Amino acid sequence: MSFGDPKNPYGQQQGGQPQQGGQPGYGYPPQGQPQGQPGYGYPQAPPVQPYGDGGWGGPPTTMPGGVTAARVMLYVIAGFQVIGAALMFLSAAAIDKAKEDPKLRDDLQFEDLADFSTSSVYGIGVLALLWGAVAIFLAIKFAKGGNGIRIATMVFAIITAILGIYPFVVVGLVHTVLAILIAVFVAKSDGGAWFNRPRH
Template identity: 60%
Template structure:
C-alpha cells in the first residue's frame, strides 16, 4: 500500500495550496460561509403561555381562592355552633315538655316544633360536612370542586336570606364572597391548572 495513491482512505491527506480552505472547513469571511459555526441552527426562544408561567397555570393558590377556603372553614365553625344550639335546644324543650306540671308552660312548650329543631340540627351537620369536604379539596381539586363551591356559595347566600334572615346575615355575606372568589378569573385559573 502506498501513501501516494489519491484513492487510499488511509493515506496521507493531499497537500493544500496556501490561501485555499481545506475540504469541509469554510473560512470566516468567505461568501457563503456560515458565521455561527457548525451543527443545527439555534432554536427560536420558547414562548411562555398566557399568564406568564410555564405549565399553563398558577403554581401557588391565589389569595382570593385561599380566602374562599378560609371562609369555608369559618362556615364549618358556624355550622358546628348552630348544630349544637339547635340540638341542645330541641333536647331541652323535649325534656321540659315531659317534666312540667304548669299547664301554661306545657301549652307554650307544646307549640315549639321539636322535630323541626332536630331537622335543622341535622341539616347544619350535613352542611358543615359539605363545607369541610370542599375546603379540603381546594388544594388538589379540579373544575368540579370549583362548580361545587359556586353552588355551595349561592345556596348558602339564599339560605342566609330566606329562612334565617337575622342569624343568616353572616352566611349571606360569606356565601356571596365564596361564589365571587371561586368564580373569578383567579379561581378559574387555579382549578383548571394542569396537574402532573
C-alpha cells in the same frame, strides 16, 4: 465667535451643521433606517400571556390569595354550622325536658313552644351538620380539585347566600356575606386558572 469644544459630542459642531453620514447625532436614529423600527432604547419584549401556552408565568403553582380566602371562609361557615347544630340539639333537649315539668303545662306561652315538634328541631340540627360537612369537604378539595369543585363551590355559596336571607334572616346574615365573597373569589380569573391548572 466660538463654536464650543470640538471634542464635546453634545456641543454644536463646527460649521454649525448637523453631521451627515457616519455616526448619527445624539438622539437621532441612524440615517437610512425607517422610523418605527426598533433601533435605540430597550428591545421589544414578546407579548405577555397570563397563564399557560408559553406565557411568562405558566400555570399557578401556589393557591391565589382569593382562593385561599374562600377556602378559609368555607371553614368558618362549617364552624358556624357546628355551633348552630349544637344550639338546635340543646334547644330540642330543653323543650323535651320542659314538657315534663307540671308547672309549665299551664303556661300558654310554653304551650305554643311545646307544640313545635322537637323532632323537627333535631332534624334542622342534623341538616346544619351536613351542610357544614359539605363546606369542609369543598375546602379540603381546593388543593387538588378541578373545575368541578369550583362549580360545586359556587353552587354551594349561592344556596348558602339564599338560605342566609330566608328563612334565617338575622342569624344567616354572616353566612350570606361569606357565601357571596366565596362565590366572587372562586369565580374570578385567578380562581379559574387555579382550578383549571394541569395536574401531573
